[in-house]
Amino acid sequence: MSATGAAAPPRDTTSAAARPAVRRRGGTLVRHLAVVTVAALVVLGLSYALEPFRNFQLATVAAYLCATAGLTVLTGLNGQLSLGHGALMATGAYTVALCQGAFYDNGLAGGLLLPVSLGVAILATVAVGAVVGVAAARLRGPYLAGVTLAVAVVVPALTVTFDGVFNGEQGLSVPVEPPPLALGPTFPYERWQLWIAAAGALLALLLLANLVRSRYGREFRAVRDDEVAARLAGIHVARTQVIAFVVSAATAGLGGGLLAVLAQSVSPGAFSLTLSLFLLMAVVIGGLGRLAGAAWGAVLLVALPDLSHAVTEQLTLSPSAAQRLEGNLPLAIFGVTLMVVMIAAPGGVQGALARLGRALLARRPLRRS
Amino acid sequence: MDRFVFLTLDGLSRGAVYAAFALALVLIWRAARVVNFAQGAMAVAAAYVAYSVSAATGSYWLGFLAALGAGLLLGAVVDRVVMRHVDHASPLNPVIVALGLVLLIQAVLGMVYGSEFRPAGTPFSRGALTVDGFALVSPYDLFVFATVAVVVGALAWIFARTAVGLRMRAAAFAPEVSRLLGVNVGGMLTLGWALASGVGALAAMLVIPTELGLHPHAMDLVFVSAFTAAVVGGLDSPPGAVVGGLVVGLVLSYVSGYAGSDLTPLAVLVLLLAVLLVRPGGLFAPVAARRV
Numbered sequence: 001m002s003a004t005g006a007a008a009p010p011r012d013t014t015s016a017a018a019r020p021a022v023r024r025r026g027g028t029l030v031r032h033l034a035v036v037t038v039a040a041l042v043v044l045g046l047s048y049a050l051e052p053f054r055n056f057q058l059a060t061v062a063a064y065l066c067a068t069a070g071l072t073v074l075t076g077l078n079g080q081l082s083l084g085h086g087a088l089m090a091t092g093a094y095t096v097a098l099c100q101g102a103f104y105d106n107g108l109a110g111g112l113l114l115p116v117s118l119g120v121a122i123l124a125t126v127a128v129g130a131v132v133g134v135a136a137a138r139l140r141g142p143y144l145a146g147v148t149l150a151v152a153v154v155v156p157a158l159t160v161t162f163d164g165v166f167n168g169e170q171g172l173s174v175p176v177e178p179p180p181l182a183l184g185p186t187f188p189y190e191r192w193q194l195w196i197a198a199a200g201a202l203l204a205l206l207l208l209a210n211l212v213r214s215r216y217g218r219e220f221r222a223v224r225d226d227e228v229a230a231r232l233a234g235i236h237v238a239r240t241q242v243i244a245f246v247v248s249a250a251t252a253g254l255g256g257g258l259l260a261v262l263a264q265s266v267s268p269g270a271f272s273l274t275l276s277l278f279l280l281m282a283v284v285i286g287g288l289g290r291l292a293g294a295a296w297g298a299v300l301l302v303a304l305p306d307l308s309h310a311v312t313e314q315l316t317l318s319p320s321a322a323q324r325l326e327g328n329l330p331l332a333i334f335g336v337t338l339m340v341v342m343i344a345a346p347g348g349v350q351g352a353l354a355r356l357g358r359a360l361l362a363r364r365p366l367r368r369s
Numbered sequence: 370m371d372r373f374v375f376l377t378l379d380g381l382s383r384g385a386v387y388a389a390f391a392l393a394l395v396l397i398w399r400a401a402r403v404v405n406f407a408q409g410a411m412a413v414a415a416a417y418v419a420y421s422v423s424a425a426t427g428s429y430w431l432g433f434l435a436a437l438g439a440g441l442l443l444g445a446v447v448d449r450v451v452m453r454h455v456d457h458a459s460p461l462n463p464v465i466v467a468l469g470l471v472l473l474i475q476a477v478l479g480m481v482y483g484s485e486f487r488p489a490g491t492p493f494s495r496g497a498l499t500v501d502g503f504a505l506v507s508p509y510d511l512f513v514f515a516t517v518a519v520v521v522g523a524l525a526w527i528f529a530r531t532a533v534g535l536r537m538r539a540a541a542f543a544p545e546v547s548r549l550l551g552v553n554v555g556g557m558l559t560l561g562w563a564l565a566s567g568v569g570a571l572a573a574m575l576v577i578p579t580e581l582g583l584h585p586h587a588m589d590l591v592f593v594s595a596f597t598a599a600v601v602g603g604l605d606s607p608p609g610a611v612v613g614g615l616v617v618g619l620v621l622s623y624v625s626g627y628a629g630s631d632l633t634p635l636a637v638l639v640l641l642l643a644v645l646l647v648r649p650g651g652l653f654a655p656v657a658a659r660r661v
Contacts, residue, residue, distance in 0.1 A: 079459075081464060081465070135642055135645070138646060139645055139649070141460035141461070141464070142398075142404035142460060143600065143649065145404070145461075146404065146593075146597075146641065147641060147642060149406070149592075149593060150593045150637060150641050151638065153589055153593050153634060154635055154637065157634040158634075160631060161629075161632060161635065273589055277471065280465065281469065284465055324479060324480050325480055328475075328476040328477070329476070330476075331472045331473070331476035332472070332476035334469075334472055335469045335471070335474075335476060336469070336473055338472065339451060339469040339470065342462060342466045343454045343456075343466065
């Protein structure tokens with residue numbers, strides 16, 4: 001585990017570590033708050049500009065973004081490969097479903113119940129993540145991948161094993177409150193969903209961005225680059241790895257919970273091994289270890305199935321062939337892209353953009369000053 | 370008691386398949402230091418080839434041979450086209466690329482064959498032979514035992530007794546020195562991938578008829594079980610993989626027989642975690658000096 005490898009270029013490490021020293025104290029938080037505020041305003045504007053279906057898609061992007069951002073911190077910055085984030089999302093989603101169901105059955109209603117459910121979902125996922133993380137801290141490379149793969153395969157199967165609680169293959173429905181009446185009687189439900197999901201995602205991103213730039217973020221990277229050196233520098237390697245796993249699990253739980261709220265139902269089919277692989281692919285294609293890359297990945301996860309639907313509609317095929325093609329084309333594209341990115345452009349989309357940006361800036365040094 | 374005997378024999382038959390599949394994983398691990406997470410998908414692809422050939426010719430055995438050939442070919446292609454070009458500096462990279470391959474293969478299979486379960490034929494009856502009223506073992510189980518025994522024996526013979534096997538071991542153990550001594554290291558690596566993929570395809574042919582049937586995801590859980598088997602034996606040890614496979618097969622058979630088949634995935638996870646946490650190098654690992 002000593003080499004940085006292609007998973008994250010070393011240049012990133014040095015520049016990120018050097019940056020806080022140049023900036024004055026508190027600058028990072030202010031900068032991140034500013035970025036998040038701008039993003040929130042943009043999303044607010046978009047929620048009015050876009051039609052309801054696009055609002056829903058954007059909300060789905062936000063839900064995926066929670067999970068991909070956490071995964072990119074874990075895999076890109078801490079060097080732990082997790083194939084089990086789909087299962088962690090399932091944990092969050094089922095917790096939200098059970099909580100909302102319990103509130104609804106007991107006749108409770110109110111705007112604060114959803115945040116409570118999401119909070120419980122995060123706590124539940126943190127608990128699961130801590131268990132997996134403690135095991136993961138002792139495992140390396142392919143062993144860790146194998147264990148998390150087993151988690152990804154097994155957790156959806158548990159919903160069938162304990163179908164008294166989780167209702168087997170059918171899954172559970174998630175009762176969600178309509179938007180508050182103060183927003184007006186004709187307020188579109190999709191816009192409300194986008195607001196909820198975007199609020200969760202932006203909050204998670206703000207916290208993650210600060211974490212990455214903090215002492216913990218530097219420790220994550222140090223452990224990824226060289227465990228022995230990190231230990232010699234006084235870093236508790238196992239604790240750092242568990243912290244990274246727990247943080248990542250918390251965001252995955254939030255993402256899963258939001259996904260459950262958006263779909264208003266949960267079922268094991270939605271959280272299969274393929275979802276876990278999709279998440280990993282999204283962060284790799286976006287650019288491992290970069291939060292902006294996680295955003296690109298989340299957009300891809302929603303946009304690519306949509307695109308492949310558009311493509312298959314153009315072709316004249318028999319209905320069954322069209323259905324097969326539409327279901328599998330995004331998988332094939334994702335698989336090929338993943339291999340190509342990994343072999344030819346390890347920085348992913350965000351890495352390519354950053355290189356492009358640097359090249360443009362280098363060409364015009366005068367304008368910069 | 371007769372139930373225990375039945376479950377033991379059933380577990381050994383399952384375990385033999387896991388052993389073969391784990392052996393395929395160990396082969397690639399020893400040759401290239403890669404755990405081939407695409408092994409399951411590659412094996413399913415070979416099994417689909419067998420399905421097509423059998424459907425076209427009506428002969429199980431032609432399909433069986435076709436699966437073996439497709440497995441060997443697919444392994445060589447995967448090594449030459451994909452894995453050869455992966456940067457091995459970080460152990461994450463080959464794993465991620467293999468997962469991309471999983472998605473691609475499953476997507477292509479889904480496009481060509483659809484995602485419904487297809488029945489997979491067997492050359493022998495799966496009905497158990499009875500001795501004094503005890504249901505013991507089916508002819509198909511005996512076929513599985515015999516096939517796996519032949520494969521294990523053949524691999525042991527290749528690696529221990531033939532010049533090619535010696536070259537393959539040398540290429541894996543000391544690539545630079547082997548190259549200086551005139552061994553075609555790249556070719557040996559490709560041969561290793563082909564052999565492993567062929568063994569994987571064989572295991573898929575043996576196990577798929579005993580499960581739900583042919584499906585792009587048919588080997589997902591088998592892969593996890595076989596990975597567990599390889600870890601139980603230690604990823605570096607071929608005899609360990611065989612023993613690990615039998616152990617995992619027995620454990621799963623007892624769990625599904627006495628506690629319910631729903632619990633087998635959970636049992637795999639618990640077994641895998643237990644082995645990795647208690648003895649991460651596997652049961653057959655030599656006592657290792659501290660690794661840095």
